[in-house]
Amino acid sequence: MSDTRRSFLQTAAGVAAGITGTGTATAADAQVAQPAGQPLACKPFPPSEIQVPKMKFGKAEISRLICGVNAFYGFSHYNQILSTIMKEYNTQERVIDTLHQCNRYGINTYNFVMANRSVEDLKKFESQGGKMHLICQGGEDAAPLVKAVKPLAVYAQGEWVDRAFREGRMDSVKEWCKKVRDMGTMVGVGSHKPEVLELAEEKGFDTDFYAGCVYNRTRSRDEWEKVLGGEQVEMQNDCYLRSDPPRMYKVMRAIKKPCFAFKVMAAGRIGNPEPAFRGAYKSIKPIDGVFIGMFPRVKDEMQENAALVQRLLSRA
Numbered sequence: 001m002s003d004t005r006r007s008f009l010q011t012a013a014g015v016a017a018g019i020t021g022t023g024t025a026t027a028a029d030a031q032v033a034q035p036a037g038q039p040l041a042c043k044p045f046p047p048s049e050i051q052v053p054k055m056k057f058g059k060a061e062i063s064r065l066i067c068g069v070n071a072f073y074g075f076s077h078y079n080q081i082l083s084t085i086m087k088e089y090n091t092q093e094r095v096i097d098t099l100h101q102c103n104r105y106g107i108n109t110y111n112f113v114m115a116n117r118s119v120e121d122l123k124k125f126e127s128q129g130g131k132m133h134l135i136c137q138g139g140e141d142a143a144p145l146v147k148a149v150k151p152l153a154v155y156a157q158g159e160w161v162d163r164a165f166r167e168g169r170m171d172s173v174k175e176w177c178k179k180v181r182d183m184g185t186m187v188g189v190g191s192h193k194p195e196v197l198e199l200a201e202e203k204g205f206d207t208d209f210y211a212g213c214v215y216n217r218t219r220s221r222d223e224w225e226k227v228l229g230g231e232q233v234e235m236q237n238d239c240y241l242r243s244d245p246p247r248m249y250k251v252m253r254a255i256k257k258p259c260f261a262f263k264v265m266a267a268g269r270i271g272n273p274e275p276a277f278r279g280a281y282k283s284i285k286p287i288d289g290v291f292i293g294m295f296p297r298v299k300d301e302m303q304e305n306a307a308l309v310q311r312l313l314s315r316a
Contacts, residue, residue, distance in 0.1 A: 155188030
C-alpha cells in the first residue's frame with residue numbers, strides 16, 4: 001500500500017470515529033459498555049460519577065454540552081460515504097441507546113431536528129424513561145415541530161437564515177421570531193456568520209438566545225474567492241478555515257444572551273478534541289453551551305466527551 005493511500009485511510013478512519021475525548025472510564029462505566037455484536041440495552045442507565053456541568057437556560061437547568069443530531073441521521077458535512085455510514089450505523093436502537101448514555105453522563109439536552117424518523121426515535125426514548133430538554137432547529141414553518149415535540153426552545157436554522165441574509169430578506173426572519181414566540185417556546189436565531197447574529201441583536205429581533213457555527217461554511221463562491229485570493233475550492237459549503245472560530249466566539253461573548261456554539265470540531269475534521277473543546281469553553285460565556293454530535297461507532301464518545309468537559313469546566 002502506498003504511503004498516500006495509507007495516510008488517506010487513516011484520515012478516513014479518524015473522521016468516521018468522529019469526536020473523541022480523553023476522559024477515563026470508571027469501573028461502573030465499563031460495566032455499561034456493550035460488547036461488539038451484542039444487543040444494546042436501550043434503557044436508562046444509573047448515573048455515572050462523570051457529570052457534565054449545568055447552566056440555567058430559561059426556566060430549565062441544562063447541560064453545557066448538548067447532544068447534536070447530525071450524526072444520527074447521516075448529515076456528516078464531510079462526504080456521501082461518511083453520511084451513508086452514519087445513517088446505516090444509527091438504527092433506532094442505537095440512537096436511543098446513545099441518548100440514554102448521554103443522560104447517564106448528565107447530558108440532558110438535545111439539539112433536535114425533524115428529519116427522517118427523528119420524532120419516532122425521540123418518542124420511543126421517552127417511553128423508556130429517557131428525558132431531554134429540546135433545543136430545536138426550526139425551518140421556515142416551525143408549527144409542525146412545536147406541535148410534535150413541545151420543545152423548550154426553537155431557533156431559526158442557520159442555512160435558511162444565511163440565505164435570507166444573502167438575499168436581503170432578514171425581515172422574514174424577524175417575523176418568524178414573532179410567530180414562534182406566540183407558540184409558547186423560547187426563540188433563537190442560528191447562523192454560520194457572526195455578522196448575522198450581530199445584526200439580529202442590533203435590530204432587536206425577539207430572541208432569547210443564538211446558535212452560531214464557529215466555521216463560516218455558507219460563504220458564496222465570490223466570498224470564497226475573496227478570502228482565498230482568487231482561488232476556488234471544491235465543496236465550498238464544507239470548507240473550514242482556522243481563522244473563523246475566533247470571529248464567531250468574539251460575537252458570542254459580546255452578546256449578553258445565551259449562545260450555543262456548534263461544529264467546534266469542524267464536523268469531525270479535528271482529530272484531537274481537547275484543544276477544540278478548551279478553546280470553545282474558554283471563549284464563550286458561562287451561560288453559553290456547545291452542541292456536539294455523538295457517533296460512537298469506534299469509541300464511547302459520550303463518556304469521553306463528558307469527562308473532558310467536566311474536567312475543563314471544573315478547572316475553569
